[in-house]
Amino acid sequence: MTRNHYYLSIADLAHARGNDPRFAYDGAGPNDFAAELQQSLSNDSLFDRWRAAQPDPDAVDTSLAAVDPSAQVNAQVADLHTEVDLITDLPMSVVRHRLFLLIGGAWKLRDMRPA
Numbered sequence: 001m002t003r004n005h006y007y008l009s010i011a012d013l014a015h016a017r018g019n020d021p022r023f024a025y026d027g028a029g030p031n032d033f034a035a036e037l038q039q040s041l042s043n044d045s046l047f048d049r050w051r052a053a054q055p056d057p058d059a060v061d062t063s064l065a066a067v068d069p070s071a072q073v074n075a076q077v078a079d080l081h082t083e084v085d086l087i088t089d090l091p092m093s094v095v096r097h098r099l100f101l102l103i104g105g106a107w108k109l110r111d112m113r114p115a
Contacts, residue, residue: 020053038073047067071090
């Protein structure tokens with residue numbers, strides 16, 4: 001698989017939360033978010049908890065279960081927003097799913113390039 005470098009922006013990380021508090025980000029800053037996103041991409045614990053909570057767990061698209069143990073996430077505050085740099089071989093569909101679980105639609109993809 002091709003490794004990609006995703007450049008994301010979060011306007012207000014302090015209030016960025018997913019719709020379901022069982023899966024939503026609950027940290028205090030960019031470093032906490034980077035660690036939580038990296039964990040959600042590098043192992044299947046968040047996905048497994050989410051899948052178990054679905055009405056029909058067996059009907060869940062298994063492609064969303066993909067993980068990348070070597071995913072790298074860095075986040076920092078810049079000009080009153082949070083910039084996130086993510087390097088992974090996961091497809092955008094998986095990255096998007098994990099981001100929506102953690103922080104809902106509070107993020108924006110600024111750019112994506114081969115890593």
